Amino acid sequence: MDTLNCIECFIRSAEAGSFAQAARRLGLTPAAVGKNVARLEDSLDVRLFQRSTRKLSLTEAGEYFLAEAAGGLSTLQLAMGNLTSLKSQPAGTLKVSMGLSFGREYMVPLLGEFLKRYPRVVPDWHFDNRPVDLIADGFDAAVGGGFDLPLGVVARELAPAHRVLLASKAYLETAPRLNSPADLAAHAGILIRSPQTGRVRPWTLRNRDGLLAPIDIQPRMTLSDPEAACAAAQIGLGIALVSVAHALPYLERGTVQRVLPDWYVDTGATTLYFAGQKLLPQKTRVFVDFVVERFKALGLEKRLSALVGPAS
Structure with missing residues (x-):
């Protein structure tokens, strides 16, 4: 489940263009979002963002991973929600x-x-x-x-x-x-x-x-x-x-x-x-x-x- 959280932090950061904006959307702190993205990069052994004091920009690998992962995350979250709701x-x-x-x-x-x-x-x-x-x-x-x-x-x-x-x-x-x-x-x-x-x-x-x-x-x-x-x-x-x-x-x-x-x-x-x-x-x-x-x-x-x- 921690991996899913890290992937969601990456996707929301890519969509928003900053850790701060993604943090507001996810109800986390910017530091927690940045740490989750860093963990994901470490686990994948690839840099997903080019970081600067002004903005985030996706690397080529980050663009590829975003295109592949965004739809899959939505499907997984929906499947999990439907599975949970089977009890109610x-x-x-x-x-x-x-x-x-x-x-x-x-x-x-x-x-x-x-x-x-x-x-x-x-x-x-x-x-x-x-x-x-x-x-x-x-x-x-x-x-x-x-x-x-x-x-x-x-x-x-x-x-x-x-x-x-x-x-x-x-x-x-x-x-x-x-x-x-x-x-x-x-x-x-x-x-x-x-x-x-x-x-x-x-x-x-x-x-x-x-x-x-x-x-x-x-x-x-x-x-x-x-x-x-x-x-x-x-x-x-x-x-x-x-x-x-x-x-x-x-x-x-x-x-x-x-x-x-x-x-x-x-x-x-x-x-x-x-x-x-x-x-x-x-x-x-x-x-x-x-x-x-x-x-x-x-x-x-x-x-x-x-x-x-x-x-x-």
């Missing part, structure tokens, strides 16, 4: 990002059972309809879909990310008849602007046989929120294309219905993603496993499908 329950603040409506409708209802199982975990959930940088923004995990995952991030699939066309019964009774995607050109469209680009993305419909068709519809209005689009469709203002996750509550209440129910848009999957390190903090690992387990138990992977769920 997972604990700590769990920072997670998720979409506003999706989080409120499908994630918040899971909180009670999660906190019952893991009372020492404190959720810090951020509701925002955009992808986040897990590392730069300090998130333990995030839930989202329809975008590419960055390098170094892995994902567990929760449900399909399908979009469907919706309208109210009242609108469909007075509007031109719809038999195929080509008939959409005669209808009022409730369009949704992307929060990432600020533009309306052109989507392509597909059916169960794999045939493709463009969505050519008359823009009646453009909104920036899918919940608002569902509400507009509900009061008969036109046809909206929204994710099944947003559409499902309206479909289950019967206030809207599928338009061209054999057709849908496939945008991949809604996933729970997290940093792809071998040793996850225990709080993150149990959260990931819990959410995947509950989505399967509740049948959400089917309910959120345009092909097999209530929206089919």
Whole structure:
């Protein structure tokens, strides 16, 4: 364990550029930090720092050792922390990002059972309809879909990310008849602007046989929120294309219905993603496993499908 302390003193000194700064970070005296680094140099029989009265600078050997040791120390410390925590329950603040409506409708209802199982975990959930940088923004995990995952991030699939066309019964009774995607050109469209680009993305419909068709519809209005689009469709203002996750509550209440129910848009999957390190903090690992387990138990992977769920 003394060797680990010496390595940590070296790494923190290299990061800070001085023994004094590293000592403040580690809760030690500058003399103790310098002594630990000297012990490490003696054990390795190599000089790691060039020392002067003004600053520390790494030798070539020090630069090499820092590059090799920094990641390994973090892994060892995490492994030790996880091993210690096996005797107790997972604990700590769990920072997670998720979409506003999706989080409120499908994630918040899971909180009670999660906190019952893991009372020492404190959720810090951020509701925002955009992808986040897990590392730069300090998130333990995030839930989202329809975008590419960055390098170094892995994902567990929760449900399909399908979009469907919706309208109210009242609108469909007075509007031109719809038999195929080509008939959409005669209808009022409730369009949704992307929060990432600020533009309306052109989507392509597909059916169960794999045939493709463009969505050519008359823009009646453009909104920036899918919940608002569902509400507009509900009061008969036109046809909206929204994710099944947003559409499902309206479909289950019967206030809207599928338009061209054999057709849908496939945008991949809604996933729970997290940093792809071998040793996850225990709080993150149990959260990931819990959410995947509950989505399967509740049948959400089917309910959120345009092909097999209530929206089919």
